[in-house]
Amino acid sequence: MSLLANLSWGSVYFASEWLIRLAMLIVVPFRRSPEAAKGWLLFVFFLPWPALVLYHIIGRPNYPRWRRERFARLPVVFKGVADRVRALTERQEPELPENLKQAATLIQNLGRFPSVDGNSVELLCSYDESINRLIADIDRATGHVHLLFYIFADDRTGWSVIDALAHAVERGVTCRVLIDALGSRAWAPRVVDALRQRGVAVRLVLPVTLLRRKSARADLRNHRKIAVIDGMIGYVGSQNIVDADFRPGITNQELVVRATGPVILELQGVFVADWFLETQEILHTPDLFPTPAHTGHVVAQVLPSGPDYPEASVGRLIEAMVHGARRRVVITTPYFIPNEGLLHALGTAVLRGVEVHLVLSKPADQLLVSLAQRSYYAELLGAGIRIHLYRDKLLHAKHMSVDRRVSLIGSSNVDMRSFTLNSEVSLILFDREVNAELRTEQERYFASSEELSLDTWKARSLASKTIENIARLVSPLL
Structure with a gap:
């Protein structure tokens, strides 16, 4: 009798997991980016009940x-x-x-x-x-x-x-x-x-x-x-x-x-x-x-952004600025987990002859984010984007310069959290002198950084590549 009861409860649990998978397959993609939807659905496929609980808590970027x-x-x-x-x-x-x-x-x-x-x-x-x-x-x-x-x-x-x-x-x-x-x-x-x-x-x-x-x-x-x-x-x-x-x-x-x-x-x-x-x-x-x-x-x-302003994503602005660049783009951020739109914009800018630099921090304070971020480096380097890893300190500065005319400085990182979940503020400056001053600071970053090469990066261990790519699978949820 006990064995039958256990089998019965096991069957109910098994059936409930598939009900969750099927229901979430319908619910998750609504009003969500493809990257975030894929991350959630992967989580749901492997751990349906924990995913359902977590989705109930943080699944929708809405305030109370x-x-x-x-x-x-x-x-x-x-x-x-x-x-x-x-x-x-x-x-x-x-x-x-x-x-x-x-x-x-x-x-x-x-x-x-x-x-x-x-x-x-x-x-x-x-x-x-x-x-x-x-x-x-x-x-x-x-x-x-x-x-x-x-x-x-x-x-x-x-x-x-x-x-x-x-x-x-x-x-x-x-x-x-x-x-x-x-x-x-x-x-x-x-x-x-x-x-x-x-x-x-x-x-x-x-x-x-x-x-x-x-x-x-x-x-x-x-x-x-x-x-x-x-x-x-x-x-x-x-x-x-x-x-x-x-x-x-x-x-x-x-x-x-x-x-x-x-x-x-x-x-x-x-x-x-x-x-x-x-x-x-x-x-x-x-x-x-x-x-x-x-x-x-x-x-x-001034650009305020966040869940209160669902259309005012600083990510949309960054993409537009990259698409509009003609000579040079420099993005400085401690956390870089781009969406597909930004990856495409950066790669296309290089193909148009734009010089594109990413200044990121070599020291890391968030392990999972750092691993997910590293999983993008080979793709970025292969597209011709130059990556500078700032040594010694955690480079927590967040800014961007485009050509010689536009600078963006604020609180926003280049990741889904800043683009969708956090309330951020950015100051956009249309001035050659300010841009030149920011470029001087960026050049100082370059001098204090290690520039990655594609061959050296590809030579890292298989274990590192595996761990980074696993972290990348959940990067839309970070």
Whole structure:
């Protein structure tokens, strides 16, 4: 009797696995890229029940219903803010060659922010310098300080910023801070407590708990790094508020933009929208959007992206910029897991005679991502794309230059997570001088890197190739 019962339960389980496979074959491909669909279906084929559970948790790149409802209210809630930004900024179409004009139009259509003239930009390549400049600007703030960061630690760097915010509050400055709940999970309770004790308004973004009805999905994060001081100075880039060596054995190398001028109102708009999504508080006082001073001649544009903006994928912009390139493309990123569209764009650019460089980090902090990334190297090298592996430090900087006219600097990596799952922000700069300065930094990367050759890469062991290609099978899920 016991044997029959076991056979019966075994039959039921076997049948349930095939029901899951067949059902997921219909469900998974809907509104999903072919690469992601293939990854999920492979997982489902081998482990149906674990795949079903994981798919229920993270299978769809959608925020909770409450957040989607709040985001739907943004056009109405912030109509006054949007009108003021449009009134205060002088829209100017950047003077670009014909091959890049469509990319500029795409940025505006995706992110809803126009290109604006009259900005000044500094590239901060030193980790300590960018923190010191931020603190100096906080120390000079007279109205407000807004910070939005994926990681805000309570280490030496974090406390230097906490102290600066505390002094600003003592002077009567309003300070607001948004911190991603999962990115800062190791430090969040202490940082939040320290900031609140010092009078700073602080919120954790997208908290994840098992029992809360409004808990967010663990894999949908706010990965932005934004600072806005008095609506006149802004910071954006790859650097978090944490010590450069916060991971044992790894030191980060970053790049941050410090900007002034009308484009800061667009960065402010991204922060104000995120603040509303977390608190339902509408920030619309005139001091948040002051009449901007023209501080330079750089034409700039902000692109927010993420699940809130399903059409505004930074991946689409990167592909368009590669397709529009005529001379040279350099992409710098710590995590490179491209989709088929980007792979095709890069290979086609080489065939058109474009010089294409990828600057990636030799030290790695995420093993599975690193293995999956390495599985693309042979294909990229075979297509004529030059790969530079930055030595010594984890090159965490995220930027791109096209020809001599367009630069993109922000928080987005070149992978599905940044293209689809994370909320990111990018600053696009249409300026020859800024591009030249970025090219100088890229040349420094080249000099501090090992350039891969196809023959040497193909000579690695069969075990390495096997492990990397297995990791590649799940790369659409990373």
